[in-house]
Amino acid sequence: QVQLVESGGGLVQAGGSLSLSCAASGLTFNKAAMGWFRQAPGKERDFVAAISRGGSSTDYAAIAKGRFTISRDNVKNAVYLQMNSLKPDDAAVYYCAAKPYYSGTLNIEGVYDYWGQGTQVTVSS
Numbered sequence: 001q002v003q004l005v006e007s008g009g010g011l012v013q014a015g016g017s018l019s020l021s022c023a024a025s026g027l028t029f030n031k032a033a034m035g036w037f038r039q040a041p042g043k044e045r046d047f048v049a050a051i052s053r054g055g056s057s058t059d060y061a062a063i064a065k066g067r068f069t070i071s072r073d074n075v076k077n078a079v080y081l082q083m084n085s086l087k088p089d090d091a092a093v094y095y096c097a098a099k100p101y102y103s104g105t106l107n108i109e110g111v112y113d114y115w116g117q118g119t120q121v122t123v124s125s
Helices: none
Strands: 003-007 010-013 018-025 032-039 045-051 058-060 068-073 078-083 092-100 119-124
Touching: 003 092, 018 032, 018 092, 018 119, 032 068, 032 078, 045 068, 045 078, 058 068
Parallel strands: 010 119
Antiparallel strands: 003 018, 018 078, 032 045, 032 092, 045 058, 068 078, 092 119
16 A cells, blocks of 8 residues: 655745655655645645656756755655745645656656645745
């Protein structure tokens, strides 16, 4: 049974930073592309960032470029999202997602097979 468990969300002031983590189990982690998505109240779930199986390739949404960094540790079976210069518009539930044995486009929600429960990020102005 695949499990993805996000952590690290919380309340931060605008301009601050948060580091999200996603611990994966039940899958061959180093064979899975990983992504982060977010969903604000009343809005659709949007792509934030993704990383290839080996970590050599990353992709970012425009809103994340220059501020967010995705990384992974294939020994710890974890993927991370470092978020800097946070804005109130970044407030959302952030979800981790996994797509095993895949090397195609990673910025599409429908690509992913497994999802975590999400972690709330709140940014105060």
